[in-house]
Amino acid sequence: MAKIGDRNRELIIQAASEIFAARGYAATKTMDIANHAGLPKANVYYYFKSKKNLYRSVVESVIDPLLQAATPFYENDDPATVLEQYIRAKIRVSQQHPHASKVFASEIMHGAPHLPEDIAEQMMEQTRVSSNRIASWVKRQLIDPVDPHHLLFTIWAATQTYADFDWQISRVTGKDKMSQADYDTAAEQLTRLILKGCGVKSIQPE
Amino acid sequence: MAKIGDRNRELIIQAASEIFAARGYAATKTMDIANHAGLPKANVYYYFKSKKNLYRSVVESVIDPLLQAATPFYENDDPATVLEQYIRAKIRVSQQHPHASKVFASEIMHGAPHLPEDIAEQMMEQTRVSSNRIASWVKRQLIDPVDPHHLLFTIWAATQTYADFDWQISRVTGKDKMSQADYDTAAEQLTRLILKGCGVKSIQPE
């Protein structure tokens, strides 16, 4: 039975996400990962064969929550609803998967050298769907004539910043760690800014 | 005369900015910097003593444009004018100093391990001035009751994203490199979004 193996694999991936996120790929020593996971170094190699391979596993383990966030665009057509839910989902990812977000941001910043092409393509497909949806809102005059890509870039950047640049956030706000209330405030502020800024008129006003 | 020395120092800093930006500190080999600068590796050590020291020099060479961008907050009090100029200045930094921006982003993302404390403090001071200014606009009802910090985070993130995540931008837009017109569009879109989103009423309406 591979019960212990599964457990250890999980421990290692978890430890690796944290350390890769904190220091970046090249600056991470497998020794540190092993220590952090409470296992001998050789164990890491036994389960993952190489550092590069472990990193790939970490990146893949991290993709799913990121891809999930786009669901609002697939489930609804009301601009106010979709945008609000999307922003909320993206902020939740920053909050609940900060290591994943950082690893991913670092990956993108350096030209995505380890991102499997099929994942990149999935994200592109989501982007196409989202931006077509936004374009159709513009055409139907449900929102101001905004450029869909730039709107998406802004939403991505503004939501990810809470994970990626947490050092800056914490320094500016004077809080060591954002509370649930802080994340809620962030989501509300950003939602209001975007909805009002795009002149969103809801299909189902009430 | 240290003419050659100055020239070489300049060449090395330039090459180093590009490579540190592209790969991050740890993944950068001094050999690559030397090659890219067209000089022998020992030369790099002669001028900068160590890799860490060279990196510090790069970070410092990069600070100035970033600090300059905040001037609109010191020169004016009209929300529309200040915010528009600030956004434009930040986007210009992304456009004209993309390597600087990336090195800096990477530094912040990993907890600013190499950022001299006096620089960090200068940025904090700018942030205090900017957010007090925004708070005073709110108090005088020149803009909606927004949280100044969150507004700044959004502006920072949305403007820096054009440098930091250029890979993503170029993949989504299908353009290898953004043109001047693209940067102008980005600035306009974001300015409109922010001004309208914050309900900016200009002091000097016309």
Next chain:
DNA sequence: GTCTATACTAGGATAGAC
């Protein structure tokens, strides 16, 4: 399946010729 002890190599740094 697990871990200790060790091999191998990349890359930061320097000595010393020019």
Next chain:
DNA sequence: GTCTATCCTAGTATAGAC
């Protein structure tokens, strides 16, 4: 002030005992 040749450490990876 410049560069070639070399040293040496740190860190990836593995052989082989348990």
